[in-house]
């Protein structure tokens with residue numbers, strides 16, 4: 001299964017694991033895959049700590065870092081001198097207060113304002129630059145950006161450090177733009193993926209992107225959580241696969257227990273592409289939160305990014321805490337980003353086991369195809 005990307009990055013299997021959890025990243029990297037730490041939730045200082053932790057555990061094996069740099073955001077909210085939360089209209093604040101009370105979410109938890117402005121500013125090119133600077137001080141093997149072309153400063157700094165740049169795309173047009181902006185590796189992510197996602201399915205998107213950007217290598221993402229799906233992705237021309245949802249139910253994942261239980265019980269019909277958590281369409285578990293924002297009669301409609309992200313993050317903090325206390329209303333509201341493969345996730349496994357299961361099922365799938373063609 002060694003593809004050119006394995007040679008280039010020094011890995012055994014072309015299996016990339018996107019996760020916000022350092023334990024998952026370490027486990028996958030140590031199992032021969034390539035862990036990628038999502039950095040958006042971290043301050044530069046905290047990211048430095050997380051990466052030092054990883055450096056001590058991966059024994060020189062390669063891992064990557066991912067930042068979110070949206071091409072388009074609500075610029076009016078970025079006035080440096082104002083608090084971002086001051087831009088949230090009263091109607092939207094009132095709607096959140098109304099939801100928390102309608103669903104009986106009790107203890108206040110962290111107030112909405114406790115989510116620092118810094119969090120909203122981090123999803124901008126300027127905000128991400130602090131994270132990129134920290135990441136490049138560590139021996140990372142890849143830096144990835146999502147939601148827009150990698151900023152020129154990121155490409156220049158990565159080049160100087162000899163670190164390849166990856167970019168996530170949901171259309172062929174995005175792929176052209178990302179390659180022109182300097183991406184060395186394209187992650188073609190279909191609509192079935194968890195998190196921010198476009199409208200084109202992986203099966204349709206991957207071969208188009210592969211042909212469009214050749215000879216730039218392409219990884220397939222979205223809807224891949226088994227070896228059969230991995231074999232299909234490789235048949236489409238991908239050099240490897242990039243998975244996110246499958247790690248959420250691993251032993252190492254820090255997914256909140258109430259959410260983990262919801263994920264294990266969910267079917268592939270239980271996700272929705274909604275703007276209600278970040279202001280941009282992101283696939284997540286359908287819950288009372290997404291239903292109320294997207295089709296509730298009183299909904300003011302989600303704001304743009306980053307304001308909706310701040311509003312939702314503050315509320316979700318309280319909702320998650322209440323869900324962990326077993327409050328029924330909070331359990332209806334609580335959700336998380338996940339893709340349609342959630343319907344396949346019905347047991348908790350160590351991340352290392354997920355890697356081995358994927359690789360061994362991949363081998364069986366390829367043998368089956370060889371028998372068919374033979």
Ligand SMILES: Cc1cc2nc3c(=O)[nH]c(=O)nc-3n(C[C@H](O)[C@H](O)[C@H](O)COP(=O)(O)O)c2cc1C
Nearest residue numbers: 018038146193194195221222223243244245337339
């Ligand atoms: C919980 C979760 C959070 C995500 N956050 C990000 C992110 O911050 N940056 C990013 O590039 N991709 C993010 N993604 C998308 C993944 O990188 C990946 O493309 C996607 O999960 C692949 O599809 P799958 O969920 O079907 O495996 C996220 C995915 C999930 C499930």
